[in-house]
Amino acid sequence: MRRSTSKFYHLKEIILLLFVLFSTLAFTPIPTENGYDIGDVVTDFKLENIDGKFVSLSDFETAKGFIVVFTCNTCPYAVLYEDRIEALNKKYAKLGYPVIAIMPNNVTTKPGDSMEAMQQRAKEKGFTFPYLMDVDQLVYPQFGATKTPHTYILKSTKSGPVVQYIGAIDDNYSDPSLVKTYYVENAVDTLLNGGLIEVSKTKAIGCSIKI
Amino acid sequence: MKYGLLTLALFIFSCNTNQKEPAPLEIYDFTGIEPFLNRDDSKTYVVNFWATWCAPCVKELPHFEKIQKNYTDDVKVFLISLDFPHQYKTKLQPFIQKHQLSSKVIVLDDPDMNAWIPKIDSDWGGAIPVTLIYNASKRVFYNRAFTYKELESELKTFLTP
Numbered sequence: 038m039r040r041s042t043s044k045f046y047h048l049k050e051i052i053l054l055l056f057v058l059f060s061t062l063a064f065t066p067i068p069t070e071n072g073y074d075i076g077d078v079v080t081d082f083k084l085e086n087i088d089g090k091f092v093s094l095s096d097f098e099t100a101k102g103f104i105v106v107f108t109c110n111t112c113p114y115a116v117l118y119e120d121r122i123e124a125l126n127k128k129y130a131k132l133g134y135p136v137i138a139i140m141p142n143n144v145t146t147k148p149g150d151s152m153e154a155m156q157q158r159a160k161e162k163g164f165t166f167p168y169l170m171d172v173d174q175l176v177y178p179q180f181g182a183t184k185t186p187h188t189y190i191l192k193s194t195k196s197g198p199v200v201q202y203i204g205a206i207d208d209n210y211s212d213p214s215l216v217k218t219y220y221v222e223n224a225v226d227t228l229l230n231g232g233l234i235e236v237s238k239t240k241a242i243g244c245s246i247k248i
Numbered sequence: 249m250k251y252g253l254l255t256l257a258l259f260i261f262s263c264n265t266n267q268k269e270p271a272p273l274e275i276y277d278f279t280g281i282e283p284f285l286n287r288d289d290s291k292t293y294v295v296n297f298w299a300t301w302c303a304p305c306v307k308e309l310p311h312f313e314k315i316q317k318n319y320t321d322d323v324k325v326f327l328i329s330l331d332f333p334h335q336y337k338t339k340l341q342p343f344i345q346k347h348q349l350s351s352k353v354i355v356l357d358d359p360d361m362n363a364w365i366p367k368i369d370s371d372w373g374g375a376i377p378v379t380l381i382y383n384a385s386k387r388v389f390y391n392r393a394f395t396y397k398e399l400e401s402e403l404k405t406f407l408t409p
Contacts, residue, residue, distance in 0.1 A: 113301045113332060184375035205374075209359040211332065217360075240365040242330055245304060245375040 072181010084169035101133030107182040111149040112244035126166040136166035141177035146247040184243030204239030278364035292383040305377040311396040325351035
């Protein structure tokens with residue numbers, strides 16, 4: 038009797054173990070190699086903002102879409118775009134396209150991107166957009182972001198936010214006065230006017246995301 | 249060729265006569281860089297895109313230097329710097345001097361990145377470091393950082409005995 042009970046427990050334990058193993062595997066996020074492409078529906082996230090509150094896309098119930106920018110404090114390219122990112126939020130948040138900035142770096146590798154440092158930079162520059170930390174580094178791989186700054190424009194639809202544009206903010210990192218093509222502004226303006234985005238993917242040099 | 253073969257001699261004026269004057273930088277726009285990416289002779293070319301502000305680039309730079317030293321005859325290393333123009337004098341030239349880089353350093357200054365990045369490789373999103381290894385018969389773009397061993401073993405696939 039005792040023997041069979043103990044055998045039974047063994048079996049139960051094995052089943053439990055298998056179940057745990059299976060569920061761990063099943064729920065471990067598989068890193069997407071290339072991330073989102075144009076037309077893909079974005080999975081919502083919940084990330085901590087510099088004010089300590091957690092932010093999800095679904096919090097913005099009336100948003101027509103989003104300008105999601107992966108950016109950070111430490112990358113010189115990201116720094117050159119700080120004021121332009123703030124200007125985008127000032128211009129487009131009230132039109133229904135708020136900026137959502139996400140800091141994707143590992144802060145152990147880049148201490149200059151710590152939450153405190155993000156708070157300080159936001160205060161100095163007067164950021165009015167959420168500046169979120171991808172603390173588990175799970176959101177940027179979903180998007181397929183590889184560098185800072187890296188911009189995604191999303192459009193709200195019934196099935197969720199859909200990617201409309203991926204790439205650079207404009208075509209001159211070094212001098213805003215020499216910009217010839219405002220990629221992000223053109224794309225958002227087009228979406229606001231219900232048109233089709235002409236240039237939906239652009240490339241630019243940036244700092245690799247630190248893992 | 250906007251800047252064309254404009255070779256800027258940027259001298260750091262210093263009263264310290266013991267300090268060696270830095271070598272002038274070779275600065276090009278993308279049109280000026282293209283010939284370095286398309287040489288058609290018997291050598292194998294290792295072209296690394298880097299910048300002094302890019303920590304993983306700086307970390308792997310000694311491996312490229314070592315490759316240049318160990319494969320003097322068959323291999324030519326080009327270190328293409330993407331440093332910012334306002335830091336050529338303050339960061340790039342002091343860096344080259346301090347580390348006494350023996351590989352050829354070329355500076356790429358062309359803000360219209362979306363125009364030239366895809367011409368280097370269609371899969372390159374723009375993060376650095378990246379490296380292009382090519383010769384007359386083979387061309388591979390590496391969207392990654394290297395250890396010396398990894399770099400050497402990749403290079404060896406280009407060098408026929």
